[in-house]
Amino acid sequence: MIIIGAGLGGLALAHGLRERGVDVTVHERDARPGARPQGYRIQLDEPGLTALRQCLPAELFGLCLATAGAPPARVSVRNRHLEVLADRATGRTADPTAGFEAAGVGPRAFDRPTLRRIMLLGLGDRVHHGAQLASYRHEDDGRVTACFADGRTATGDLIVGADGVNSTVRRLLLPAARVEDAGLRLVYGRIPLDGRARAALPGWAFESIFTVVTDGPGKAHLGLGPVEFATRPDLAGRARTPALDLPPAHDYLACMVGAPADHPAMPAPADLRTLPPAALRELALRLLGDGWHEDVHRLLARWDTASLFPLRISTSAPVPPWEPGPVTLIGDAIHAMSPVLAMGANTAVRDAAELSRALADATGPGPGLARAVGVYESRMRDYAFPIVADSRRTGQQRVGQR
């Protein structure tokens, strides 16, 4: 099996298939892990944690949990004066077969680069970096060949596009599928939390797994989410037998300033992409403006300028059923959604678990494989597109998503 993209979905799928004895290779465009900013905090609750446990070897899943933080399982929305507008428990109803609630494992805040590093462990030479898919072709024997930008090829029974929101596989497989501008732009960065900084920061920022401070739809907002490692990743890795090599990482508060694309101070996407970190900081402060509670200004004074990068948020339109075959899609490649409900990665990892399960009994190309792919695709459409719609609705109400 050939997986295109070594994001959270693609890596979870690679593990899920290997656990079932399937031979997989993963082909990733980036030259190496960490070659570009990939984001900071990632929250997994149900169904992401259940799916991750189903895909990963127990040892690696244990390492994921050993490093993740467990902030209070609440999401809060406050106004610019910090009055609470909404406060709800997070974590969808647990899958009763998963045993997470019984095990006392609620939502977790992961550091995305650390989570990806852990998921790369154990895949060894099955992951090829610097491999950008350009196209694919169908072979006479029912197999498919992935063609990469540097001229290399790889042939297998199935190609899975786990290549994210701008998926090449989706463009080739489902050219009519629509990814839309959600009308939101973010400046994303982090506030480092050494001991003294943590003590100097307002306590409310740590009372929820994620807090949105909003000035209302159509205006700028601030998003905050603590990532406090249960055990520092390098130490957690070293404590395993055999020891596993993870780079050190330190606690931080993920901090983003978002605003609608049509905000008068917002540059065009092409200009936003080229702004250096110091200019992004200035832009974010201009978007927010004055008159916020002094805690907000106190927090932003500690925003690490070097950590800032811009994001354009996308969403997708539901795709009507298509004929299943030897090419399929998981994650953002098929159901991109705004991050408002923090469900994109949860759903990508769920896809990985669902597809691994569906493929477990299908060996070799042909109708059995297409049937298994069809079972996965049908289930995925049923659970994923309602979550996309839910994210859109919530984004419209809270932060002025289109």
Ligand SMILES: Cc1cc2nc3c(=O)[nH]c(=O)nc-3n(C[C@H](O)[C@H](O)[C@H](O)COP(=O)(O)OP(=O)(O)OC[C@H]3O[C@@H](n4cnc5c(N)ncnc54)[C@H](O)[C@@H]3O)c2cc1C
């Ligand atoms: C600010 C922000 C915060 C978020 N927070 C959360 C959260 O807390 N919880 C949550 O569940 N979701 C969250 N999300 C959503 C989440 O990030 C995505 O849904 C998730 O990363 C999708 O995973 P994926 O594996 O499908 O795609 P990606 O993670 O985008 O991975 C795709 C991979 O494919 C590679 N690739 C692309 N094109 C090619 C090609 N042609 N050839 C080879 N490789 C290619 C890319 O380099 C990349 O490594 C957030 C999103 C944003 C923007």
